Amino acid sequence: MRRSVKIAVGIVLVVGLCLGLHLGAQQQNFPSGLYFNACGNAVACAVAPQSNPKAVWGSAPLSSGTPSTAVLTGLPFASSTSYRCIASDTTTITSNIVATYTSGASATLTGPATVSDTVQYICIGN
Helix, strand or coil, X not given: CCCCCCCCHHHHHHHHHHHCCXXXXXXXXXXXXXCCECCXXXXXXXXXXXXXXXXXXXXXXXXXXXXXXXXXXXXXXXXCCCEEEEEEECCCCCCCCEEEEEECCEEXXXXXXXXXXXXXXEEEEC
């Protein structure tokens, strides 16, 4: 029986945070037969399985600057357009965190100005 995994990224972050998957950066390569579904910008998600899917999660401190940032490095993705990250500020829950994709190996998480909060993140792609 072929098993498939379709992940809505927002749900994964909530589940990941609830399960405590913030114990430092982790990477998961998935076995053959499992896949992530890339929905793109459409409301109706068509099946478009990603080859060689990966998920990376962890926690990182924001630097205290204007704005405050955390630069993620060593990511295992093919390019800046082959993955997406979502993040949550665990110190100041109401703060928004925005991800900017520099390359497949690097992304920047940007939060509010002049804070040194901790963020938890999950990045999924190929």
